[in-house]
Amino acid sequence: MSKRIDAKDVNIYYGDFRAVESVSMTIEPRSVTAFIGPSGCGKTTFLRTLNRMHEVVPGAHVEGKVELEGVDLYGPDVDPVAVRRTIGMVFQRPNPFPTMSIRDNVLAGVKLNNRRISKSDADELVESSLRGANLWSEVKDRLDKPGSGLSGGQQQRLCIARTIAVRPEVVLMDEPCSALDPISTLAIEDLIQELKKDYTIVIVTHNMQQAARVSDRTAFFNIAGTGKPGKLIEMDDTATIFSSPREKDTEDYVSGRFG
Amino acid sequence: MTITDSPPSGEAPPGPRGRVVRRRASGDTERGFSRIFRWIATGAGALILAVLAAVALFLIARGWPAITATPAELADSVPRYPDDTSLVAYVGPLVFGTLLAAVLALLLATPVGMGIALFISHYAPRRLAQGLGYLVDLLAAIPSVIYGLWGFLVLAPVLKPVWFWLGENASWFPLFAGKVSATGKSIATVAVVLAVMVLPIITAVSREVFLQTPKLHEEAALALGATRWEMVRTAVLPFGRSGVISAAMLGLGRALGETMAVLMILSPGFTYSLHLLEAGNHQTIAAYIANDFPEASGLAVNTLIATGLALFVITLAVNMLARWIVARRKEFSGAN
Numbered sequence: 007m008s009k010r011i012d013a014k015d016v017n018i019y020y021g022d023f024r025a026v027e028s029v030s031m032t033i034e035p036r037s038v039t040a041f042i043g044p045s046g047c048g049k050t051t052f053l054r055t056l057n058r059m060h061e062v063v064p065g066a067h068v069e070g071k072v073e074l075e076g077v078d079l080y081g082p083d084v085d086p087v088a089v090r091r092t093i094g095m096v097f098q099r100p101n102p103f104p105t106m107s108i109r110d111n112v113l114a115g116v117k118l119n120n121r122r123i124s125k126s127d128a129d130e131l132v133e134s135s136l137r138g139a140n141l142w143s144e145v146k147d148r149l150d151k152p153g154s155g156l157s158g159g160q161q162q163r164l165c166i167a168r169t170i171a172v173r174p175e176v177v178l179m180d181e182p183c184s185a186l187d188p189i190s191t192l193a194i195e196d197l198i199q200e201l202k203k204d205y206t207i208v209i210v211t212h213n214m215q216q217a218a219r220v221s222d223r224t225a226f227f228n229i230a231g232t233g234k235p236g237k238l239i240e241m242d243d244t245a246t247i248f249s250s251p252r253e254k255d256t257e258d259y260v261s262g263r264f265g
Numbered sequence: 266m267t268i269t270d271s272p273p274s275g276e277a278p279p280g281p282r283g284r285v286v287r288r289r290a291s292g293d294t295e296r297g298f299s300r301i302f303r304w305i306a307t308g309a310g311a312l313i314l315a316v317l318a319a320v321a322l323f324l325i326a327r328g329w330p331a332i333t334a335t336p337a338e339l340a341d342s343v344p345r346y347p348d349d350t351s352l353v354a355y356v357g358p359l360v361f362g363t364l365l366a367a368v369l370a371l372l373l374a375t376p377v378g379m380g381i382a383l384f385i386s387h388y389a390p391r392r393l394a395q396g397l398g399y400l401v402d403l404l405a406a407i408p409s410v411i412y413g414l415w416g417f418l419v420l421a422p423v424l425k426p427v428w429f430w431l432g433e434n435a436s437w438f439p440l441f442a443g444k445v446s447a448t449g450k451s452i453a454t455v456a457v458v459l460a461v462m463v464l465p466i467i468t469a470v471s472r473e474v475f476l477q478t479p480k481l482h483e484e485a486a487l488a489l490g491a492t493r494w495e496m497v498r499t500a501v502l503p504f505g506r507s508g509v510i511s512a513a514m515l516g517l518g519r520a521l522g523e524t525m526a527v528l529m530i531l532s533p534g535f536t537y538s539l540h541l542l543e544a545g546n547h548q549t550i551a552a553y554i555a556n557d558f559p560e561a562s563g564l565a566v567n568t569l570i571a572t573g574l575a576l577f578v579i580t581l582a583v584n585m586l587a588r589w590i591v592a593r594r595k596e597f598s599g600a601n
């Protein structure tokens with residue numbers, strides 16, 4: 007249950023402002039793809055178009071095609087709600103539901119749409135999802151406590167557990183470690199390595215070492231100047247991007263000689 | 266979001282203890298406006314407490330003669346006071362009528378108010394939402410005597426056929442049993458008018474609360490594949506829960522104390538009847554006091570003030586109940 011994404015000539019707008027211009031790329035299943043690039047170049051914006059979260063912003067829209075195994079996610083008869091169930095997302099700031107217990111947080115996505123689930127199935131799902139997110143041993147004794155009582159790193163892993171509990175095909179992560187300490191960051195990076203066996207993973211990161219450590223493919227985005235749209239400069243195997251990229255801008259950026 | 270176990274801010278910097286204390290004492294940390302503002306804030310808080318205490322004292326002191334009077338004395342000096350009735354037995358139906366009208370109004374107004382608030386905050390296009398929000402604020406500013414007039418002259422005739430229909434077809438339901446009032450001057454009509462009156466405040470407060478739902482949590486729900494309604498249910502409503510309770514309690518406060526509209530519409534009576542469609546069964550404390558006060562003298566005034574004390578206690582109790590409900594699940598409230 008892992009699928010491939012093809013973006014074809016995608017342009018992304020906030021109202022009249024074109025934030026991302028003409029991006030085409032292929033994201034392979036069962037692999038980790040990293041998006042890197044300077045701030046404001048549209049990494050988050052592009053990531054959010056992959057599961058139709060972009061259109062949640064008032065006035066925002068997308069042109070072009072994003073295909074999941076050949077099915078256009080922006081086709082006329084596609085329900086964005088169904089897309090988001092298939093393509094899960096982890097945000098930059100941990101955002102467990104503060105009014106829910108840890109257990110209910112994990113089950114939040116599953117219980118949507120009034121889907122019934124028996125208690126034993128729920129227990130099993132909670133355990134397997136929390137184990138999948140490397141959080142089980144830390145929280146198994148306090149599943150009924152509020153999720154907001156966990157540390158930042160634990161909260162982020164809870165959010166990952168919540169995302170994988172709905173069994174998506176793809177997991178999108180927007181700087182999932184930027185609010186975390188190095189230990190929690192390592193825990194999440196290990197987790198990403200585990201998850202890629204089952205899921206297609208896309209991760210945005212500002213941390214070059216992290217991109218180099220966790221990803222198989224890396225996409226470098228750049229922006230010509232403020233007010234200009236962001237563009238995909240190049241995408242290649244991570245090793246290639248970090249050792250011998252085709253573009254000079256990429257080389258400058260990954261070697262820290264940027265701007 | 267995270268566990269806060271960091272030391273409270275304002276902690277003295279490390280250094281010789283004596284210096285720290287001296288700096289505090291010389292007022293280095295707080296001067297000028299900051300200090301004046303603290304005095305104003307403290308003063309305002311104290312003033313509220315003082316006013317509250319003054320009102321309570323007044324009610325107790327002036328109600329005391331009626332509270333200690335014998336049923337015979339009360340029957341002598343209070344008009345229409347039934348024989349051999351203690352003050353508690355006399356005030357009881359009034360308390361009942363007050364609570365009944367206010368609770369019914371709240372039951373009607375809260376869901377509708379929440380619905381309108383949600384529509385404005387999460388469903389309506391932005392333009393429409395702004396206009397609607399403005400309109401709701403305007404409604405809150407209409408004086409209650411206007412609502413009373415409108416309720417009596419317009420709403421009551423409109424509701425009458427509804428009450429008759431209910432009386433005929435739903436009289437198996439205890440609340441709709443009994444003889445339907447031909448004039449519509451029943452507690453049911455009062456409850457609807459009160460509901461309309463408290464609707465704006467409930468809507469306005471709920472809307473503010475719903476608008477403050479963190480984007481973060483709304484997007485968390487949407488990214489899990491929630492429809493808009495599911496997003497509202499998982500993120501907006503739980504977040505707004507305590508705010509909605511506060512809104513409802515504000516509305517309840519207004520409904521409990523509402524005088525004019527009740528006075529103008531309700532045909533009064535002193536029973537514990539649950540027949541909402543009958544006239545002449547109920548009366549509220551506020552309307553009772555307003556109605557009888559101009560003619561009252563002596564012990565009758567004390568009796569009215571004693572009923573006022575009952576209203577005061579009810580209102581306080583309602584507010585404390587609301588606080589308790591809000592605080593009960595603070596852990597899960599999103600405040601941490």
Ligand SMILES: Nc1ncnc2c1ncn2[C@@H]1O[C@H](COP(=O)(O)OP(=O)(O)OP(=O)(O)O)[C@@H](O)[C@H]1O
Nearest residue numbers: 020025043044045046047048049050051052063236
């Ligand atoms: N909600 C929004 N409304 C309007 N413009 C936006 C919005 N969000 C982002 N933008 C603009 O779109 C462009 C791309 O922003 P985006 O957040 O995708 O960048 P990013 O690459 O994720 O940056 P960072 O690394 O800082 O997170 C920026 O010019 C930004 O100002």
Ligand SMILES: [Mg+2]
Nearest residue numbers: 049050051180
């Ligand atoms: Mg970003």
